[in-house]
Amino acid sequence: MPKFVEEMLRYDSPVQALVRIVTTDVMLAGVKIPKGEVVLALISSANRDERQHPNPDRFEIHRDQPSLSLGHGAHFCIGAQLARTEARCGMEALLSRFSGFQRTPAELTWGQAITVRGPHTLPLRFIPT
Ligand code: HEM
Incomplete structure (x- = not known):
């Protein structure tokens, strides 16, 4: 888990x-970014960087x-350890009560924030054990 x-x-x-906010002039991948510039660092893009994560579009738990x-x-x-523990406990609690769950045909909707991503509604059917 x-x-x-x-x-x-x-x-x-x-x-x-x-x-x-850039605190000093910096060259990054051949681009000069002057001190004082505001940059948006894309975590989600870095997390799909194939130089760090082979086959990045594949969900691979190992x-x-x-x-x-x-x-x-x-x-x-x-709050990293709290967030990890909450996710683990939540999944373990679900899986101890149900044999699984699956998407229903109902629409999945997404939150609209630019920086924080996640489903707004995620309709699921829980399968009893
Ligand atoms: C899945 C859940 C979470 C994610 C993805 C997440 C993500 C992040 C990220 C990316 C940062 C870095 C921000 C930066 O560098 O500007 C951060 C900082 C922070 N997070 Fe979380 N977080 C989560 C849960 C939590 C929880 C549960 C707490 C508190 C109970 C928390 C409290 C904080 C605080 C206080 C900072 C600022 C740390 C600092 O500036 O030194 N986070 N979080």
Whole structure:
């Protein structure tokens, strides 16, 4: 289950992007970014970088390379362990009560925020054990 949670975070990053203000002139991939510029760092794109994650569009739970979904460095998510534990406990509770679940034909709708991604409604049918 921990590996599933990590791959879910990578595959469909809940936080898609972070805003940063550049503190010094920097060259990045041949592009000069001057001090003071505002950049939008795309976490979700980095998480599909094939140089870091082979076959990035494939959901594969046996990966070793961590994703950037909980940030990196000094501002790494302070709630990371809580978020991981909540996801694991939620999935384990569902799977202990049901043998599985599947999508229903009802429409899946998405939240509209630019930086935070996730379903607004996710109609599921739970299959009794
Ligand atoms: C799936 C759930 C979560 C995701 C994807 C997530 C993602 C992130 C990311 C990407 C950052 C870095 C922000 C940056 O660098 O500007 C961050 C920071 C942070 N997160 Fe989370 N987070 C989650 C859950 C939580 C929870 C449950 C808490 C608190 C109970 C929390 C509290 C924080 C705080 C306080 C920071 C700022 C840390 C700092 O600036 O030093 N997060 N989170």
